[in-house]
Amino acid sequence: MRIIGGTAKGRKLFTPPPQEKCIRPTSDRAREALFNILGTRISNATVLDLFAGTGALGLEAFSRSAQFVVFIDNNRLALQLIKKNILHCLTGYTGNCQMRVVQYDLSRNLYLCKLPKETRSGFDVIFADPPYAQNMSSSILEFINNSSLLTQNGLLIMEERHNVQLPASLSALDCIDRRIYGETAFCFYRSTNNG
Numbered sequence: 001m002r003i004i005g006g007t008a009k010g011r012k013l014f015t016p017p018p019q020e021k022c023i024r025p026t027s028d029r030a031r032e033a034l035f036n037i038l039g040t041r042i043s044n045a046t047v048l049d050l051f052a053g054t055g056a057l058g059l060e061a062f063s064r065s066a067q068f069v070v071f072i073d074n075n076r077l078a079l080q081l082i083k084k085n086i087l088h089c090l091t092g093y094t095g096n097c098q099m100r101v102v103q104y105d106l107s108r109n110l111y112l113c114k115l116p117k118e119t120r121s122g123f124d125v126i127f128a129d130p131p132y133a134q135n136m137s138s139s140i141l142e143f144i145n146n147s148s149l150l151t152q153n154g155l156l157i158m159e160e161r162h163n164v165q166l167p168a169s170l171s172a173l174d175c176i177d178r179r180i181y182g183e184t185a186f187c188f189y190r191s192t193n194n195g
Helices: 028-042 056-063 074-092 137-145
Strands: 048-049 067-075 098-103 123-128 150-161 173-181 184-191
Touching: 028 056, 028 123, 028 150, 028 173, 028 184, 048 056, 056 074, 056 123, 067 074, 067 137, 074 098, 123 137, 137 150, 137 173
Parallel strands: 048 067, 048 123, 067 098, 123 150
Antiparallel strands: 150 184, 173 184
């Protein structure tokens, strides 16, 4: 696994050992396709990486000129990997992107009180990659739908198994695109409150 584009392009990321099944990194191929779709939307964006795992999605955003990236996970190994990968990607970096790692159990409840104050006005891009086996996508979608986490023109990308159907719309979110890469599906949601 490595960073696909941007200032940290080519940096190899630390990954969990093969026997570790709790962390399922998004493949390089799927991540490359995702960021090709997002294009310049990442530049200067405030990004939230939920169930961050290795931090690959958030770090790809960092590498492509995101302004602020918040990584959230509760798995001890994941938190260690995220921190190691951040330090690795920051080597030689002279920009001004800020990154924060937050330990939080998203399966318990979804009150994100630990978010940095700099992000209280919302996120331009939210990545959510909940564990497939725990069927958490619906509750994460509902939470984001009922929160002010997403900015007015923000985009939520839900990662799920390719054979799981997520809702086409909620009261404040519409699914505007769905892409499948192998076993992975990305569902792109945009706020319906676009002013």
